[in-house]
Amino acid sequence: MEPVRHEAMRARNLELVLGEISRGGPLTRAALAELTGLTKSTVSTLVGSLVDAGFLAETAAVRAGERGRPGVEVSLSGARMASLGLEVNVDYLAACLLDLTGAVRRSVRIERDNRGAPAETVLDAVRELASAELAEARGLGLTVAGAVLAVSGPVRDGVVLSAPNLGWRNVPVSLDLPVPVSVDNEANLGALGELWFGAGAADFLYVSGEIGIGAGLVVDSRLFRGTGGELGHVLVSPSGPSCRCGAAGCLETYAGQEAMLTAAGVSTVDALSAALAEADDAALSAVSAAGEALGLALASAVNLVDVDRVVLGGVFGPLFPWLAPAAEAVLRARLTGLRGSVPVLSPSALGDSAATLGAAGRTIHGVLADPGPFLAR
Amino acid sequence: MEPVRHEAMRARNLELVLGEISRGGPLTRAALAELTGLTKSTVSTLVGSLVDAGFLAETAAVRAGERGRPGVEVSLSGARMASLGLEVNVDYLAACLLDLTGAVRRSVRIERDNRGAPAETVLDAVRELASAELAEARGLGLTVAGAVLAVSGPVRDGVVLSAPNLGWRNVPVSLDLPVPVSVDNEANLGALGELWFGAGAADFLYVSGEIGIGAGLVVDSRLFRGTGGELGHVLVSPSGPSCRCGAAGCLETYAGQEAMLTAAGVSTVDALSAALAEADDAALSAVSAAGEALGLALASAVNLVDVDRVVLGGVFGPLFPWLAPAAEAVLRARLTGLRGSVPVLSPSALGDSAATLGAAGRTIHGVLADPGPFLAR
Numbered sequence: 001m002e003p004v005r006h007e008a009m010r011a012r013n014l015e016l017v018l019g020e021i022s023r024g025g026p027l028t029r030a031a032l033a034e035l036t037g038l039t040k041s042t043v044s045t046l047v048g049s050l051v052d053a054g055f056l057a058e059t060a061a062v063r064a065g066e067r068g069r070p071g072v073e074v075s076l077s078g079a080r081m082a083s084l085g086l087e088v089n090v091d092y093l094a095a096c097l098l099d100l101t102g103a104v105r106r107s108v109r110i111e112r113d114n115r116g117a118p119a120e121t122v123l124d125a126v127r128e129l130a131s132a133e134l135a136e137a138r139g140l141g142l143t144v145a146g147a148v149l150a151v152s153g154p155v156r157d158g159v160v161l162s163a164p165n166l167g168w169r170n171v172p173v174s175l176d177l178p179v180p181v182s183v184d185n186e187a188n189l190g191a192l193g194e195l196w197f198g199a200g201a202a203d204f205l206y207v208s209g210e211i212g213i214g215a216g217l218v219v220d221s222r223l224f225r226g227t228g229g230e231l232g233h234v235l236v237s238p239s240g241p242s243c244r245c246g247a248a249g250c251l252e253t254y255a256g257q258e259a260m261l262t263a264a265g266v267s268t269v270d271a272l273s274a275a276l277a278e279a280d281d282a283a284l285s286a287v288s289a290a291g292e293a294l295g296l297a298l299a300s301a302v303n304l305v306d307v308d309r310v311v312l313g314g315v316f317g318p319l320f321p322w323l324a325p326a327a328e329a330v331l332r333a334r335l336t337g338l339r340g341s342v343p344v345l346s347p348s349a350l351g352d353s354a355a356t357l358g359a360a361g362r363t364i365h366g367v368l369a370d371p372g373p374f375l376a377r
Numbered sequence: 378m379e380p381v382r383h384e385a386m387r388a389r390n391l392e393l394v395l396g397e398i399s400r401g402g403p404l405t406r407a408a409l410a411e412l413t414g415l416t417k418s419t420v421s422t423l424v425g426s427l428v429d430a431g432f433l434a435e436t437a438a439v440r441a442g443e444r445g446r447p448g449v450e451v452s453l454s455g456a457r458m459a460s461l462g463l464e465v466n467v468d469y470l471a472a473c474l475l476d477l478t479g480a481v482r483r484s485v486r487i488e489r490d491n492r493g494a495p496a497e498t499v500l501d502a503v504r505e506l507a508s509a510e511l512a513e514a515r516g517l518g519l520t521v522a523g524a525v526l527a528v529s530g531p532v533r534d535g536v537v538l539s540a541p542n543l544g545w546r547n548v549p550v551s552l553d554l555p556v557p558v559s560v561d562n563e564a565n566l567g568a569l570g571e572l573w574f575g576a577g578a579a580d581f582l583y584v585s586g587e588i589g590i591g592a593g594l595v596v597d598s599r600l601f602r603g604t605g606g607e608l609g610h611v612l613v614s615p616s617g618p619s620c621r622c623g624a625a626g627c628l629e630t631y632a633g634q635e636a637m638l639t640a641a642g643v644s645t646v647d648a649l650s651a652a653l654a655e656a657d658d659a660a661l662s663a664v665s666a667a668g669e670a671l672g673l674a675l676a677s678a679v680n681l682v683d684v685d686r687v688v689l690g691g692v693f694g695p696l697f698p699w700l701a702p703a704a705e706a707v708l709r710a711r712l713t714g715l716r717g718s719v720p721v722l723s724p725s726a727l728g729d730s731a732a733t734l735g736a737a738g739r740t741i742h743g744v745l746a747d748p749g750p751f752l753a754r
Contacts, residue, residue: 154716161716230681233680238614299610304678306606334622336623337539
């Protein structure tokens with residue numbers, strides 16, 4: 001019951017106004033006052049600051065059916081604020097520049113074999129990519145609020161605990177860039193990407209199928225926890241093949257990208273897709289076996305974190321038509337007795353950009369929730 | 378920014394006052410005013426209502442080192458409000474009567490083989506037990522705010538979706554008692570019991586080892602989700618024994634109570650404990666094999682929901698010294714590479730009363746958070 005201080009009040013009101021506009025599209029000041037419960041003069045002051053700062057832009061649109069003077073609407077503007085999503089994966093680096101409206105302004109993917117390269121060399125390459133993107137952003141007149149780096153492995157307090165496929169172990173990430181940088185797990189960020197830019201479900205398990213396999217859980221439109229999600233190391237068979245993580249019989253040894261390519265006798269995902277489209281026997285049975293293993297691991301996951309929807313992302317997206325039936329059969333066999341129903345599998349449409357979209361989106365959401373620090377600059 | 382209505386304000390203030398007292402022990406009205414930021418006269422009015430309603434009692438204690446008039450302290454009173462925790466398990470029914478201070482006033486366990494009995498017959502027996510306990514509560518001058526029933530299986534919207542060990546499938550629970558009744562998963566309620574009455578960690582996975590095996594996840598001192606937690610049906614080996622759930626190789630077929638007793642050649646958990654204490658070979662290897670399977674399933678669970686502490690409850694508590702080493706060895710082998718560390722296993726001290734404690738505690742926490750409806754009566 002202590003008095004709300006002026007600054008905290010202003011921060012909360014800015015968040016209210018930006019929230020209504022980012023959810024509800026262009027709105028007049030009068031409509032904002034009604035939606036937020038703030039006075040019209042407070043709304044005018046706040047909108048003025050946000051327009052001056054380039055967060056909002058005025059449009060001259062007139063609402064149909066409204067009486068009296070036509071209202072000037074304001075909407076989010078992509079002209080000033082932006083954020084950078086970055087990803088280190090086993091065989092590529094990627095970056096994505098997002099503006100405040102959520103529009104992708106630039107998207108870069110650099111093929112690069114990061115296996116076995118020292119972590120610092122890889123991080124140097126990430127820094128170079130990020131610096132180039134920051135320069136591009138400046139050229140577009142954009143202020144980058146921050147960068148988030150996605151890495152495929154468990155992350156805690158800015159340190160990548162391990163990324164077996166990269167050969168990383170306890171790698172602290174500091175990129176020495178002129179913007180704040182944080183690092184997070186690739187599958188968790190992919191789940192956020194799917195939440196904000198994908199099919200739009202509020203509850204789902206996002207599975208990232210790459211050389212490693214991760215998972216991120218979204219409950220009530222929020223990511224559950226920052227760490228975990230190592231679906232690739234869930235047990236498929238205790239007598240299974242050795243895994244790079246040190247254990248045996250992990251899902252990754254059956255359904256990771258390399259395991260599928262090896263079993264199908266091809267060297268790239270594109271070649272695998274082509275072979276599947278031509279109904280090549282080796283390709284079909286490789287992907288079906290991977291789907292079966294995925295079903296076994298997903299059944300364990302669903303027994304632990306009850307979800308009704310699983311979104312398959314990364315290379316699992318394009319392989320979905322061949323992978324999903326085998327996985328669904330296993331889910332039905334293992335879950336019907338207990339749950340009565342099985343979760344619905346669906347492919348992600350985001351491909352391998354889910355993680356960079358989620359990474360960039362997280363900063364944008366942070367700016368929308370607390371724009372104050374950027375107005376003061 | 379709409380004005381806070383008087384009733385909502387009063388409800389919030391009652392919660393503030395009760396919260397400070399339930400966390401901070403006996404407090405004077407002056408101390409409460411300071412802690413809550415409310416005026417002394419508001420505190421006096423609120424405390425007056427709560428004392429009149431039997432939620433709080435005055436004590437004559439004088440604080441050491443305080444100057445001026447000795448203050449009268451108020452503390453939670455167990456004299457009026459109570460709640461009932463109930464449990465249906467495969468071979469027993471249980472009830473627990475808790476007062477507002479969290480003290481266990483009565484605790485009853487009735488051995489009863491519920492396997493194969495029609496769900497309505499079992500629920501009739503639960504109703505009878507509950508009615509008897511409500512009569513006992515009245516005799517003690519206690520008003521029971523509600524009852525929560527723990528059942529070992531997934532529950533959704535008041536319906537037990539399935540409890541394979543009881544032979545239940547889509548059983549709606551309505552006990553026709555004169556108090557509100559709800560139903561929830563036994564392992565989730567056990568996790569709450571461990572949180573409120575156990576060793577007091579804020580983040581842990583609680584594992585309930587009974588004839589079935591469940592798990593409940595506590596993060597930041599809150600239970601994660603209401604459903605799920607079917608650790609007993611997480612995969613140990615795809616070529617393993619058939620499980621009552623319809624799948625094969627589930628943890629329950631290796632480490633459930635019946636699996637352990639059968640492997641050890643004994644018929645009760647007490648007999649198993651005695652055999653272990655005498656270093657009986659069959660008992661030792663049965664429980665060690667169960668521990669190994671538990672380690673495999675827990676490794677999958679920890680890969681999905683990153684936790685640093687696992688509390689083993691139910692029969693796993695007394696079996697802990699023989700069960701845990703094998704489980705820990707598997708966790709080390711499967712998780713060290715990825716996480717660097719493995720979660721700490723510890724036994725629950727609550728035995729099989731965790732679920733009824735959590736069930737009763739949930740109602741008590743609800744009353745403390747919103748006492749208004751009970752003051753009005």
